[in-house]
Amino acid sequence: MHGLLNWLDARTGYRTLMHEALYERVPGGARWRYVWGSTLVYTFSVQLITGFFLWTAYSPSAQTAWESVYYIQEVMQAGWLVRGIHHFTAQAMIVLMALHLMQVIIDGAYKAPREINFWLGLVLMQIVLGLSLTGYLLPWDQKGYWATQVATNIMGITPGVGVEVQKLASGGNSYGHATLTRFFALHAGLLPALLIGFLALHIYVFRRHGITVPDPKRAPDTTFWPDQVLKDAVACLAVLATVLALTLWKGAELTAPADPSEQFSAARPEWYFLFLFQFLKYFKGTMEVVGAIYIPGAVMLVLVLMPILGRSKIGHRFNVFFMFAVLVAAGALTFIAIREDQQDPNYAAAVTDAEVQAHRVKELAQSPQGIGVAGAIELLRNDPKTQGAKLFAKNCAVCHRYDGKDGTGKPVEELVGDKLVPAVATATDLGKFGSREWVSGVLKDFKKHFEPTTHARFDGQEVKDRFTAGSMAEWSESNAKEMKPEDLAAIVEFIVDQSGVANPPTNPDLVAKGKKFFSDGSEEVQESCATCHKLQPRGEMKALGSGSGAPELTGYGSAEWLDSFISNPGDKRHYGKKNAMPGFADRLSRQDRKLLIDWMQHKWYEPAAKKGQ
Amino acid sequence: MTETATEPIPVPKEPPRRGFVTGFLAVVCGGIAGLVPAGAGVTFFLDPLRKRKSSGEGDASGFIKVAALSAVPADGLPVKFPVIADRQDAWNLFPKEPIGAVYLRKTDKGEVIAFNVICPHLGCAVDYSNSSKSFKCPCHDSSFTLDGAPSNSIPPRGMDTLEVDPARLKQGEVWVKFENFRTGEAHKVPKV
Numbered sequence: 001m002h003g004l005l006n007w008l009d010a011r012t013g014y015r016t017l018m019h020e021a022l023y024e025r026v027p028g029g030a031r032w033r034y035v036w037g038s039t040l041v042y043t044f045s046v047q048l049i050t051g052f053f054l055w056t057a058y059s060p061s062a063q064t065a066w067e068s069v070y071y072i073q074e075v076m077q078a079g080w081l082v083r084g085i086h087h088f089t090a091q092a093m094i095v096l097m098a099l100h101l102m103q104v105i106i107d108g109a110y111k112a113p114r115e116i117n118f119w120l121g122l123v124l125m126q127i128v129l130g131l132s133l134t135g136y137l138l139p140w141d142q143k144g145y146w147a148t149q150v151a152t153n154i155m156g157i158t159p160g161v162g163v164e165v166q167k168l169a170s171g172g173n174s175y176g177h178a179t180l181t182r183f184f185a186l187h188a189g190l191l192p193a194l195l196i197g198f199l200a201l202h203i204y205v206f207r208r209h210g211i212t213v214p215d216p217k218r219a220p221d222t223t224f225w226p227d228q229v230l231k232d233a234v235a236c237l238a239v240l241a242t243v244l245a246l247t248l249w250k251g252a253e254l255t256a257p258a259d260p261s262e263q264f265s266a267a268r269p270e271w272y273f274l275f276l277f278q279f280l281k282y283f284k285g286t287m288e289v290v291g292a293i294y295i296p297g298a299v300m301l302v303l304v305l306m307p308i309l310g311r312s313k314i315g316h317r318f319n320v321f322f323m324f325a326v327l328v329a330a331g332a333l334t335f336i337a338i339r340e341d342q343q344d345p346n347y348a349a350a351v352t353d354a355e356v357q358a359h360r361v362k363e364l365a366q367s368p369q370g371i372g373v374a375g376a377i378e379l380l381r382n383d384p385k386t387q388g389a390k391l392f393a394k395n396c397a398v399c400h401r402y403d404g405k406d407g408t409g410k411p412v413e414e415l416v417g418d419k420l421v422p423a424v425a426t427a428t429d430l431g432k433f434g435s436r437e438w439v440s441g442v443l444k445d446f447k448k449h450f451e452p453t454t455h456a457r458f459d460g461q462e463v464k465d466r467f468t469a470g471s472m473a474e475w476s477e478s479n480a481k482e483m484k485p486e487d488l489a490a491i492v493e494f495i496v497d498q499s500g501v502a503n504p505p506t507n508p509d510l511v512a513k514g515k516k517f518f519s520d521g522s523e524e525v526q527e528s529c530a531t532c533h534k535l536q537p538r539g540e541m542k543a544l545g546s547g548s549g550a551p552e553l554t555g556y557g558s559a560e561w562l563d564s565f566i567s568n569p570g571d572k573r574h575y576g577k578k579n580a581m582p583g584f585a586d587r588l589s590r591q592d593r594k595l596l597i598d599w600m601q602h603k604w605y606e607p608a609a610k611k612g613q
Numbered sequence: 614m615t616e617t618a619t620e621p622i623p624v625p626k627e628p629p630r631r632g633f634v635t636g637f638l639a640v641v642c643g644g645i646a647g648l649v650p651a652g653a654g655v656t657f658f659l660d661p662l663r664k665r666k667s668s669g670e671g672d673a674s675g676f677i678k679v680a681a682l683s684a685v686p687a688d689g690l691p692v693k694f695p696v697i698a699d700r701q702d703a704w705n706l707f708p709k710e711p712i713g714a715v716y717l718r719k720t721d722k723g724e725v726i727a728f729n730v731i732c733p734h735l736g737c738a739v740d741y742s743n744s745s746k747s748f749k750c751p752c753h754d755s756s757f758t759l760d761g762a763p764s765n766s767i768p769p770r771g772m773d774t775l776e777v778d779p780a781r782l783k784q785g786e787v788w789v790k791f792e793n794f795r796t797g798e799a800h801k802v803p804k805v
Contacts, residue, residue, distance in 0.1 A: 046650045053654035064704075071704040077663055078656040085650055226636035233642035240646050370706025 022225035026211055029219025030227035033107070034211070036100035038232035039239055041199070043093045046240075047131075048192065050086040058138070060184040062177050063375040065140035066257040070365060070376065073254055084247030090135060092239050093128055094272045098327070101125070105306065105323045108316050109212075115307035117205040120198055122303060127195045134187035136270065140180060142354065145258035146267035148183075149175065150277075154292045175260070256357040257377040265350035268341070275330040278337035299326060349410070360386055367605045388599020391592055395584065396430070399456065403431030426456035426463075427581065433600055434499055434557035439492045446476035458580040466578060472550070475527060482524040490514035491529070498538050499557030501601050519544050529553075551575060562597045664805065671698060676778045676788040679715060685725055685787065691718035691741050691748075691759065693730060696791045715775060715789055716741065716748070718759065725782060727775040727789045728761050734768040736796045748772060769799050 009015045026034075057076060059068040072079035101121070104110060110118035137148040156166035171178025222228070255264075269277050276296070283291030302309075302322060309315040341347045357380065364379040365371050372378060380386050392400075392407030406412045414423040428449060432438040442449050447468045456463040467473065480488075494514025497506040515537060521528030529535075534547025536554045543554070552573050555561040564571070566588070570579035584593065598604060671677035679694045686692060695714050700707040716728040716739075728748075730738045737752035747764060748757040756764045761772035778788040793804045 042646065045647075049650050049654050053657050056658060057660075067704040072657075075704070076657060076660045078653050079660070081653045082650075082657045085653060226632055226639045230635050230639040230642065233639045233646060236646040237642045240649060244649070365704070370701065371704050373705060373707070376704075 020207075022223070022229075024207065024210070024224040025221060026224060026228050027216045027221045028211070028213035029222055030224075030231050032231055032235070033103050034228060035232050035235035036096055036103055037206075039096050039235050040093065040100060042232075042236040043089050043096060043239060044195065044199070046089045046243075047086060047093070050082050050089070051188065051192075053082050054086060055188055058184075060138065060180045062140060062180060062258075063373070065138060065180055066254075067365075067371055067376050069139040069141075069254060070362065073252070074362065074366075080251060081247060083252045085243055087252035088243040088246040089239075090132055091270065091272070092243055094132065096239070097125055097128060102323065102327075105319055107214075108310060110307040110319075111310055111316075112307075114205075114209055117202060117209070118307050119304065120202045120205065122300075124195065124198050124202060127191055127198065131187060131191050131195070132270065132272075134183045134191065137183050138180070138187065139254060140258045141255040142258055142262070142264040142357075143253070143255045143267060145175065145260075146264045147269050150267070150269070157289045158293055159289065175258075254358065255354050256361050256380060257375065259377055259380075264354065266347065266354040271334065274337040275333035278333040278340075357386065363607055364605060366607070369605075382595075383604060384595050384598035385604040387592075387595040388597075388604075391588070391596045392430075392599070395588060395596075399425065399427035399452075399581075401425045401427075401429040401431070401452075404429065424455050425452040427452055430600065434496070434501075436492050436496050436502075439495045440488065443476060443488065443491065444480045447473045453580060456580055458582075463580045466580065470578070471532070479525045479527065484522065484524060486513075487517050487522050487525070491517045494518055494537075495553065495556060498535070498553065498555055499561070499601075500538055500555075501558070501603075503602075515544070549576075559597050559601065562600065563593055566593060566596070671788075671791065675790050675792075676776075676781075677791050678781075678786060679727070679789045679791075680717060680787045682725070682782065682785045682787055685717045685719050687719060689719050689721070689759070690743070690746070691716040691728070693741065696789070698791070713791060713793065714738070715791070716772075717787055717789075724779075725777050725787055726761070727777050727787070728772040729775055729791075729793065731773070731793060731796070732768065733770050733773060733794065733796055733798075733801075739772065769797060770801060773801050 054072065057068060057072050057079070059065060069083070073083055074080075104118065104121070133148070133151055137144045152166050152169050155169055156162045158165060167173065169179075169182070171182045255266075256262075268274065276292075279295075280288060280291045306319045310319050360383065361376055361380050364383060365376055369379075389408045392402055393410070396402075397406035397412050401412065404411075412423045412425070413420040429452075450467040450473070453463050453467050454465060490510050490513035492514070493506050493510040494517070496502045497511045497514075517525075518529045518535065520530075530545030532545070532548060532550035534543055534545045534552045534554070535556075536543035538555070565574050566583075567585035568583045569575050569581040570577075570583060575581070588596065677696055677698050679696060684692070684694075693714055693716055695711040697709055698712050700710045700712050714730045716730060717725055720726055728739075732739045732750040732752065732755050734750065734753055734755045737750055739748050739750045739755070739757070741747075742749050746759060748759075748761070750756070750768075753767055754765070755768040757768070757772050758764050761774060763771050773794045775792065776790040778790075781788045795802045795804050
């Protein structure tokens with residue numbers, strides 16, 4: 001064995017190389033404060049390893065990026081672990097970089113002959129920040145997409161070349177396929193290669209000068225191996241433990257697929273850029289370039305000049321002071337940013353919204369329909385549960401309520417002066433529309449049900465008691481308390497049956513009884529429904545009643561009826577001349593009406609465990 | 614101000630015992646720190662070896678409807694039919710796509726025999742030659758009789774037969790349990 005190693009050494013000289021590498025002298029003894037550089041080499045190696053493995057499964061296009069990351073995270077074995085390590089190690093690198101820079105500045109290790117090495121370090125810092133920025137966009141989720149938009153917009157306001165730089169970074173005038181391919185080429189190709197190159201120079205120059213200690217007698221001199229290596233290894237293990245803890249406890253996040261048309265109010269940069277995010281709030285309008293480019297540029301300039309400034313004792317003190325001042329300011333700004341967000345109910349609502357969307361899209365991706373070629377973004381766009389609620393909030397909640405709210409669970413408010421106050425509803429609450437409870441309520445106390453309409457205006461006129469003092473209100477008032485409970489149940493069952501989507505399904509006997517009540521009334525209710533209303537029962541050829549001045553109830557509550565009603569409530573089939581609701585035939589596309597109607601009928605996908613709606 | 618190094622410290626030839634323990638611990642710590650991310654990465658990389666449940670091609674027992682019985686010629690000559698099913702490719706579901714093809718022919722006993730068109734030699738699609746009434750593979754000249762048996766020594770086995778649902782055959786429909794097999798082997802082994 002020994003002979004073999006001798007043979008190898010004669011041909012490669014490996015023993016000298018290893019000796020050089022391992023037995024570097026460390027005057028003043030191995031120290032914990034020297035570990036940061038090694039931890040950075042370690043974390044970079046971890047990123048190379050995990051990054052490569054992620055590369056074997058990631059697909060950089062606008063239709064496949066989110067989808068491949070979802071697949072890695074949720075389906076592939078250990079995908080969540082590899083991604084989690086990659087995500088949190090990236091964050092750790094920022095912290096370690098700061099610690100390394102602090103140690104170098106405090107110990108004055110930028111002084112001659114180490115100026116070039118310091119500048120090489122600053123270049124490495126820019127590369128690491130570039131890796132963070134490019135990596136953040138790659139999942140092509142809402143958070144990464146909108147946060148990176150801010151970054152490229154900032155590039156755009158750079159004086160002189162800003163516009164061109166922004167176009168080159170984005171791959172065009174707006175984000176799309178080309179943005180991803182460019183960012184990915186930078187992230188997996190150019191930047192790691194540059195980092196390795198500059199790191200090699202950095203280590204070479206560092207080894208050339210060795211370590212200089214202010215007090216060499218503080219501890220006996222030792223060698224890199226094994227004393228410093230042990231401290232470095234322990235520090236690396238501590239970093240790994242932290243990364244694993246965060247992966248297991250939090251996991252790398254994946255918000256909903258990037259949607260250029262969907263507002264994402266929860267967009268924030270990663271925590272290590274929050275200070276810049278907060279800082280920019282103080283530079284409004286055209287002053288933004290000062291806060292985004294000039295001041296950060298000035299700070300970088302001071303950093304670059306530190307080796308020269310630090311030649312004198314007072315210069316060195318200034319450098320240390322400046323560093324602490326920047327850290328304290330950044331820390332304070334970060335703290336303020338977090339606190340402002342915590343105290344902002346709109347932000348909290350946006351975060352909750354984002355979580356709901358992210359959860360929902362993953363549910364849909366796991367449904368039998370799976371992810372189609374157009375990508376996961378279509379899943380949310382075609383989901384009645386998501387879109388119906390939004391459509392209601394936008395179009396209907398102006399007048400109506402849904403269980404007292406706007407359909408998405410938020411209260412309906414309006415600005416009075418400069419305060420937000422609850423808005424008064426001017427149309428009925430549709431939360432339980434089409435249910436037995438709903439129909440029962442309409443029949444038993446029509447006036448109460450239509451009370452909100454008394455506050456409405458339509459077509460320039462006040463609606464007042466058009467509905468609450470009309471013939472149906474009268475019928476309800478005189479007959480409801482007279483009706484036998486079983487007759488009420490029967491007529492409700494009959495009406496609900498017309499939709500074809502009653503849940504639980506209708507009882508045929510009760511429906512038949514209800515049909516009779518509809519046509520003939522009862523002992524207590526002489527004025528039957530058919531006196532005013534026309535209704536062709538579901539599946540039958542003949543209509544009951546003749547319909548004079550009252551809405552036709554054929555197919556009441558069905559998808560077809562809802563579409564007809566929403567499109568044109570003023571049609572003689574519905575409210576006719578009494579109508580007080582705008583028509584949506586032109587205001588809502590067919591697709592949107594379908595989403596809204598499916599939502600109102602609770603027709604959306606639910607995973608098996610939760611079924612029962 | 615800089616300090617220059619003083620006399621170089623001689624490096625001991627034999628590492629002291631304290632040095633050995635330190636070195637050992639350094640290797641252990643460094644080893645763990647390195648092996649954990651590498652191990653996670655390799656585990657992840659081996660994901661394709663994991664057995665995944667079938668993507669739900671066909672009905673509960675895996676049969677897919679290929680043709681009406683009337684479409685298979687009565688004279689016993691084979692006709693090629695595409696096999697249409699949902700296809701799962703990583704995260705994408707492609708509904709109702711051609712996932713392969715089969716030859717169907719009526720046997721003398723009135724049954725229908727189904728062959729996977731993939732040649733068991735090296736995976737090309739086998740052609741049917743009407744002039745010679747035999748199956749011929751265009752890639753390396755594998756040749757098979759109408760019963761799927763090899764008629765030269767190029768293929769390692771005959772054409773791969775697929776199960777045909779007898780119950781549905783009686784009702785006039787040809788349902789086939791479509792699957793692919795490993796090439797280059799003497800026995801028919803499913804590709805799972």
